[in-house]
Amino acid sequence: QCVIMGGVLYRSVPYWLKPGCESLLADIEAELRCKLEEVVWLPGFFSIPPHIQIAGSKAYQQGVIYGMDAASGAAVSALDVSPGDHVLDLCAAPGAKLCMLSDLLGNSGSLTGVDIARHRLAACCTMLQKYALGDCCRLFVADGTTFSLLPLRSCMDIKSGAAYGADNKDIFTEWTSKRSWKDRKKAFKARNANSSHQSQSTLEPELIYYGRHSGVVGLCKSELFRPRNDNEPSVSGYDRVCHLGAGPCMLSMEAGSAYRPFTGTKSVLVDAECTHDGSVKHIQKFAFWGWNTLQHRVLDAKRTDTLMHLQLHLLTNGFRLLRVGGSLVYSTCSLTVAQNEHVVEHFLARNSSAELREVDLADKWPCKSGRIPKTIRFDPTTSKTSGLFIAKFTKLTT
Numbered sequence: 294q295c296v297i298m299g300g301v302l303y304r305s306v307p308y309w310l311k312p313g314c315e316s317l318l319a320d321i322e323a324e325l326r327c328k329l330e331e332v333v334w335l336p337g338f339f340s341i342p343p344h345i346q347i348a349g350s351k352a353y354q355q356g357v358i359y360g361m362d363a364a365s366g367a368a369v370s371a372l373d374v375s376p377g378d379h380v381l382d383l384c385a386a387p388g389a390k391l392c393m394l395s396d397l398l399g400n401s402g403s404l405t406g407v408d409i410a411r412h413r414l415a416a417c418c419t420m421l422q423k424y425a426l427g428d429c430c431r432l433f434v435a436d437g438t439t440f441s442l443l444p445l446r447s448c449m450d451i452k453s454g455a456a457y458g459a460d461n462k463d464i465f466t467e468w469t470s471k472r473s474w475k476d477r478k479k480a481f482k483a484r485n486a487n488s489s490h491q492s493q494s495t496l497e498p499e500l501i502y503y504g505r506h507s508g509v510v511g512l513c514k515s516e517l518f519r520p521r522n523d524n525e526p527s528v529s530g531y532d533r534v535c536h537l538g539a540g541p542c543m544l545s546m547e548a549g550s551a552y553r554p555f556t557g558t559k560s561v562l563v564d565a566e567c568t569h570d571g572s573v574k575h576i577q578k579f580a581f582w583g584w585n586t587l588q589h590r591v592l593d594a595k596r597t598d599t600l601m602h603l604q605l606h607l608l609t610n611g612f613r614l615l616r617v618g619g620s621l622v623y624s625t626c627s628l629t630v631a632q633n634e635h636v637v638e639h640f641l642a643r644n645s646s647a648e649l650r651e652v653d654l655a656d657k658w659p660c661k662s663g664r665i666p667k668t669i670r671f672d673p674t675t676s677k678t679s680g681l682f683i684a685k686f687t688k689l690t691t
């Protein structure tokens with residue numbers, strides 16, 4: 294019997310590119326020896342029977358398909374990303390949503406992925422490269438509650454370090470995964486020095502990957518890492534938007550130039566750390582961990598409090614980095630009210646420029662309303678997806 298749950302694939306071709314898709318699908322079906330069933334409510338998604346293993350298939354190895362739960366796909370769709378947008382994914386690893394975001398952007402705009410767990414972000418980096426999706430992307434190991442770097446203009450000319458003097462070690466040249474032993478040792482030392490002097494929450498962002506069109510090539514390190522300063526309007530581009538009253542036009546830096554306008558972070562995804570109790574894949578792990586561990590892993594009040602605090606801070610900082618008129622999606626794969634509606638309520642009470650928005654198309658999705666109007670919930674018992682909570686916000690001028 295075909296069970297859709299947990300067996301949904303997202304093709305690594307933009308789903309609006311119809312030509313050629315049919316023949317591609319036929320090839321994949323022949324290779325997997327099963328029918329790919331279209332998920333009618335989510336373009337680009339197909340379901341396969343759960344016993345079919347895709348990891349050994351040519352289609353998977355060549356990066357034509359990747360596995361992703363349909364509810365997660367819905368969270369990305371809720372962002373309504375258009376080519377050219379500057380998108381921030383604040384809890385990016387291991388990177389399924391990041392890949393889909395990159396697919397939607399095509400070779401335009403920019404995508405910044407942030408995660409506090411280095412090893413998990415390294416998996417993102419591998420995925421982006423495997424699926425050839427990283428051209429406009431940059432990845433930072435950083436704390437999403439304090440991350441402060443603005444998006445760079447994606448349309449800027451790609452400059453080579455040579456134009457700025459190839460011997461200037463401070464200029465980012467084209468990214469390569471092959472670093473000299475000396476460079477790796479230097480980076481390792483710097484990391485160790487950093488972590489012994491700073492707590493995790495104040496770690497400086499560390500750039501671990503950047504694509505050719507991410508806007509990083511040609512920049513000086515001091516330009517890329519110049520922190521947003523709320524007290525200096527000329528540096529903190531986002532604040533200048535409000536003061537100028539000039540719509541969604543902001544200021545950003547380019548190598549060797551004064552600040553130039555850019556369209557800002559239009560979309561922020563905060564797929565926050567949570568207890569994962571709505572994730573079917575995660576719950577299956579309790580068979581291995583032992584069901585008696587459920588109490589401290591999911592139901593423990595102290596842990597929930599700590600997570601709520603983190604979720605609220607991630608959401609607040611994501612919103613701070615959003616431009617006026619942009620969209621932010623907050624999602625968790627927890628089914629608890631504490632990590633979802635309560636976080637949203639606390640956030641709205643403290644941010645007068647935040648407004649909840651209806652998720653377009655949600656009326657066609659197999660989801661229900663959350664306890665707060667305009668929020669939605671995917672419930673595994675009725676949606677045939679993993680559980681997911683989604684709230685979409687926009688930023689108003691205050």
Ligand SMILES: C[S@@+](CC[C@H](N)C(=O)[O-])C[C@H]1O[C@@H](n2cnc3c(N)ncnc32)[C@H](O)[C@@H]1O
Pocket residue numbers: 365383384385386387388389390391407408409410413435436437438564565566567603
């Ligand atoms: C639910 S997972 C994100 C899944 C991801 N969006 C995807 O689609 O693959 C939550 C992530 O949040 C990260 N995280 C936890 N605390 C964080 C923080 N303070 N800043 C940034 N990321 C954090 C975790 O390391 C974890 O990778």
